Amino acid sequence: MFKDIFRKKKYVTIQSAPMQKLGPSDASPKEPTTSKKELPDGLWAKCPKCGEVLFNKNLEENARVCTKCEHHFRISARGRLALLADENSFEEWDAELVSLDPLEFPGYQGKLMEAMEKSGTTEAVLTGQALLDGIPVVLVFNEADFMMGSMGSVVGEKITRAIEKAIDLRLPVVIFSTSGGARMQEGILSLYQMAKTSAALGRLAENHLLYISVLTDPTFGGVTASYASLGDIAIAEPNALIGFTGPRVIKQTMRQELPAGAQTAEFNQEHGLIDLIVGRAQMRSVLARLLRYHQEGAQYGATV
Amino acid sequence: MFKDIFRKKKYVTIQSAPMQKLGPSDASPKEPTTSKKELPDGLWAKCPKCGEVLFNKNLEENARVCTKCEHHFRISARGRLALLADENSFEEWDAELVSLDPLEFPGYQGKLMEAMEKSGTTEAVLTGQALLDGIPVVLVFNEADFMMGSMGSVVGEKITRAIEKAIDLRLPVVIFSTSGGARMQEGILSLYQMAKTSAALGRLAENHLLYISVLTDPTFGGVTASYASLGDIAIAEPNALIGFTGPRVIKQTMRQELPAGAQTAEFNQEHGLIDLIVGRAQMRSVLARLLRYHQEGAQYGATV
Amino acid sequence: MVQLFDFEKPIEQLVQKISELQKFSADKEIDLSQEVAVLEKKVAFLKKEIYGNLEPWQKAQIARHPERPNFYDYIPFLFEDFIELKGDRLFADDRSIAGGIALFHGIPVTVIAQVKGKGTKENIKRNFGMPHPEGYHKAIRLMDQAEKFGRPILTFIDTPGAACDLAAEERGQGEAIARCLQAMSGYSVPVISTIIGEGGSGGALALGVGNAVLMLENSFYSVIAPESCASILWKDTTKAKEAAAALKFTAQDLQRLGVADEIVREPLGGAHKDLRQTADELSQVISKYLVRLRSEKPEVLKEKRYQKLRAIGVYQENSKKTLGISEKDLTK
Amino acid sequence: MVQLFDFEKPIEQLVQKISELQKFSADKEIDLSQEVAVLEKKVAFLKKEIYGNLEPWQKAQIARHPERPNFYDYIPFLFEDFIELKGDRLFADDRSIAGGIALFHGIPVTVIAQVKGKGTKENIKRNFGMPHPEGYHKAIRLMDQAEKFGRPILTFIDTPGAACDLAAEERGQGEAIARCLQAMSGYSVPVISTIIGEGGSGGALALGVGNAVLMLENSFYSVIAPESCASILWKDTTKAKEAAAALKFTAQDLQRLGVADEIVREPLGGAHKDLRQTADELSQVISKYLVRLRSEKPEVLKEKRYQKLRAIGVYQENSKKTLGISEKDLTK
């Protein structure tokens, strides 16, 4: 049953080219940053912030940022990769890892198949090595279209392997998180991926290697409570929703209505949790500067 | 002019005996924990908390804790020493260090002389080595009667030397702080004693040696902002006032009236700044247990 | 009186019948000892039958029992001495996490425990055992000291989950938990984590990065509360029972999935039926692991803890292999 | 227009007289160039006379001048690039302390600076340059990263003192400063601290534990504000001038007392008279020390910083020695 999917898609190193299609991540944007789509698929998208109707083609060309109000639409893992990595520099890792259904959880297999079809990828994370403005770096991207980037065994394992490889290669790590949190359908195994990825990042830190965490809309739950919050430098995209507990659960559980603007990137920065808010257009150059200033040889340690 | 004072007092190792006179520290207690004395010196003291008139003799025998309401009166450095150290075990260090007047600060020399007379000691800190319930420990006590325990060059130097000696001897350190803060009359030199003592405690920590800070009434300013706040374990006496800025200055500067109970030991504990509040009667046994559990050989590290 | 669950009622009814019979026998001076003996046997059988075959949802109910022993209840039975140390040195003392230095079988250890309250008043004080960031910061502070002084760390987990309110969000609940996970994964001292009641999601996991993970027989440890899971899956919180089964969160499940190392036996009916017996079992099992772990070198302890985490997860790596999902695959 | 102090007014009056004279000369077409030249010489002389002999209290006024350059003013002149990094990851981002990574003479450095606002609105945002505990926590977080990645640390001090309100007390102002002192004392990277304006008490010292301590010519660095000192000593805040003299807080005093390593020259009248010139001087002096410190081994840097602190203080050790207090004693 799964077989066909794996035959159909052969994940080898793909070329990154700035103008390639970045979607379809936001074709059906989720609340609360975006409202339900009212337009036919493919051609147009309506900006959930300013209401502008945008040609999808123009939106793609603008890195899926609204040309009128700079609202950041969601973007696929490969779309982000294309915006950041130098051409032909990306080498994907561990694409062959796929999820099983260890708990025989009701409906999980079907959900996995749906997610693969929707996202065109095998799991909720893309990992590998690339050059960013000439600087070698390990890149990790959550894929929102795959079960809202949720972390099960495969996501945890792929991220952990990427970090471990970064240690071997003495490379910095940049992780773009977009996730609803731990993946319920793998139960305790998902929960412990939080510990596993955090432990791997601990090793990275012991090796004095840089980790930049870029939090994008949305980052919640077990992902906020693990790798997304452990960056030496924490960057967020403007207006991204970031938190531990989602606003709906807070309302249901605590009967507490969050104030306007709560859990936005700006709110998180106000509360000391985010170093920098960087728009998608500036992301590559900011990352390049930060990576460059952390390259070995640039620092004191290497000069003596 | 100072000479007589040094001839008069010969500070050699003194014996600690539980029943020795603990005062006269509180003969003239300072606001805000205690009101102005209305009783003739020596014989009686009035409890500033419950109003009870107490025989000074009884008060001394009860470690200067009110026999009715358990209010903790201030107590001299040597009074504390007597309550804690095993008999004949105390070896005083650096008693010969005395203050100069490096800034030729108006009135400082006179204040030093007054302080010596009032306190019967040469400076605002007493340092040395002792046994506490058989456990070797470095002990440091601020002396409130010496310029309200303020830290100038001598206090900073004596504390730093005590910490450095503790490192040499691989002993834990217990410091009882009682201080208004850095000593204005030595200007920047006083200020840098904060950095000096903190740096020495940093070395102690690197050596994996225990530091217990006991904060007593009052601990403020540059002492709170240095050695008093760096304990692995922070203990406070009940109801002791502890803070960075004194309530009067906050009121004057910020026109902000502190709420009742602010800056008490209990307030500080509520705000996460104090591990334990320990009454004077239990202090020795609590310290003994903590010291014992930290003795080398008691831990995992030493067994492998 | 101790609150009873529906599934316990057949036992209780039988027990009542016996006492009625005994009263009747005494009043009327009729010998019914044989009948009583038969019934008592039946009670014993029923207890084994019912308590021995509890469903996940029933275990969750026992784990959440209002009279289930909490950390403070265990202290006098587990430790020769316990000195509680408070505060995160940053913001507050969080009473849903207790920490301190204890003497366990003669060995100084650092103890960190989540604590639910008994009764409404204490529960409010302890936020129903749901820690805020300051609780995790306190835990890290005290565990860092354990590492500094080479003391083993014992953690006790009992929480519905981390606090989920605006204050928690403002003070970085996610980062606080993540820092706790990272800190625990890096220690060179032995770390033993025991789930004594409810192990709710990331809030529980934050204290769960042990060299050994132990679970009381009727505790559970789950990625999500069964009610929330039912609400998401079936938009129906009353289906918590089904969700409880689907989540595989019992001690037995977790042992099978490579998370729990050992299950600590509880008296029939749950820990609240006999605190001392539970504490004795707990003490013995922890001691067994502590002795074992203390014989390891610091760097080995750290490495083994990492490898333990590293091995958790089930996935398919070679895409040529058939994707049959079976018990065998759990061995990876 | 730039605010003038009373002691500057003779200069200003003379300057005005010259411009009046020049206007008169132009209007009436009378040659007064000789008279103007004489007056201009007199201005030059007066400037040297006045600015070259400033009293401590006058220097304090210059250091506190509302238009004195703050850290943000210096950025474009000191650094090729500056990336500001925010937040303590615990509670808030304190805007009275700015931190980040900068490129200084081509070298990546971590920069931490206290920042007063310009004007009321910005001053409120920056709490008049008085940091709360979260500011010090942010500083420690960023400096710890500098240590982790082997980057030199540059700190810039400009604060009336740490925040002194209830919120600061609640969140442990004392401990936050103490932790900052301890952290700075333990780094193995070069640390250079420069007082660019007001160095107010413990709040300033928290960023002052450098291998080198530099002071702008008109900055001051004091254990207590002169007003507070006057209030305590003479119950009279108007005697701040006398207190300023007693406290020996000028750059020259601090160099003599073994705290300041070098004084960075300012233009006559103070840094606000010529930002670029001040920044250039500052850049050169920092660069000189940075080159020197970068040639040292990490463990040596740490040890030397400790020994520098260790040597600060003046006291009498041998009681047999006469207690004459003189300049000589300052050598200890």
Ligand SMILES: [Zn+2]
């Ligand atoms: Zn728009």
Ligand SMILES: [Zn+2]
């Ligand atoms: Zn009393």
